[in-house]
Amino acid sequence: MAAPLFHPQFPPAIQNVINRLYTETIEQDPRVRDMALAGGMANESHRGFYAAMTDARMPVTPEFGHLLYVLARTTGSRRIIEFGTSFGVSTLFLAAALRDNGGGQIISTELFPAKAARAEANLREAGLADLVEIRVGDARETLMPDGGEPIDLILLDAAKDLYLDVLRLLEPSLRKGGVVVSDRADADGGDGDRAAAYLDYLADIANGYRVASIATQALGQTFLHDVAIHVCRSAGG
Numbered sequence: 001m002a003a004p005l006f007h008p009q010f011p012p013a014i015q016n017v018i019n020r021l022y023t024e025t026i027e028q029d030p031r032v033r034d035m036a037l038a039g040g041m042a043n044e045s046h047r048g049f050y051a052a053m054t055d056a057r058m059p060v061t062p063e064f065g066h067l068l069y070v071l072a073r074t075t076g077s078r079r080i081i082e083f084g085t086s087f088g089v090s091t092l093f094l095a096a097a098l099r100d101n102g103g104g105q106i107i108s109t110e111l112f113p114a115k116a117a118r119a120e121a122n123l124r125e126a127g128l129a130d131l132v133e134i135r136v137g138d139a140r141e142t143l144m145p146d147g148g149e150p151i152d153l154i155l156l157d158a159a160k161d162l163y164l165d166v167l168r169l170l171e172p173s174l175r176k177g178g179v180v181v182s183d184r185a186d187a188d189g190g191d192g193d194r195a196a197a198y199l200d201y202l203a204d205i206a207n208g209y210r211v212a213s214i215a216t217q218a219l220g221q222t223f224l225h226d227v228a229i230h231v232c233r234s235a236g237g
Helices: 012-038 062-074 089-101 113-126 160-173 192-203
Strands: 079-083 105-110 132-136 151-156 174-183 209-218 221-230
Touching (some): 012 089, 012 113, 062 089, 062 151, 062 174, 062 209, 062 221, 079 089, 079 160, 089 105, 089 113, 089 132, 089 151, 105 113, 113 132, 151 160, 160 174, 160 192, 192 209, 192 221
Parallel strands (some): 079 105, 079 151, 105 132, 151 174
Antiparallel strands (some): 174 221
């Protein structure tokens, strides 16, 4: 994979787990995806796609992972919500940032118990498990507001047709200046109308966001992402 844009010096315990997971991704994810494709599931718009991909890591690119680290560090994040744990690659980058910020909590949610268990094991191996709570189930239930501290950063990286539902669920707790980062909502299938509705929501300045799209590279491919800053709603919004 391409060299990352940013180069934080992670301790070996963290970097070794990240390196292993990317190596496993290159070795194993294409096989799992080919099996899903053979079963008629080319992308997440097909029913059963995520179940077919339970053995795939499906990580963020190294560039994007390091960007997540830098965003969490520069915003001084102490409370992060993640929609889509998978094997915990993005979680590792974010938890490393919390560690370097002096502590905090990530609440991450994963639909499949087997993936959640693998992510928890990876976080323990990296020495970051104390910073992360993984909740198993439908994010619209597991991420219900709990009256906790304000949210500093939200990462949306799972079923794209649920992005707007999850954002609006969390939005009342997102602090002014908080960041919403998402894997590109209109990529890789999914419900196009609902993905477009999420992007339209971020683009409407009345909803209080300023958004920019970015691209990262891995394995000769380009991956698109959106980064939005929560400014404030307009009067009456």
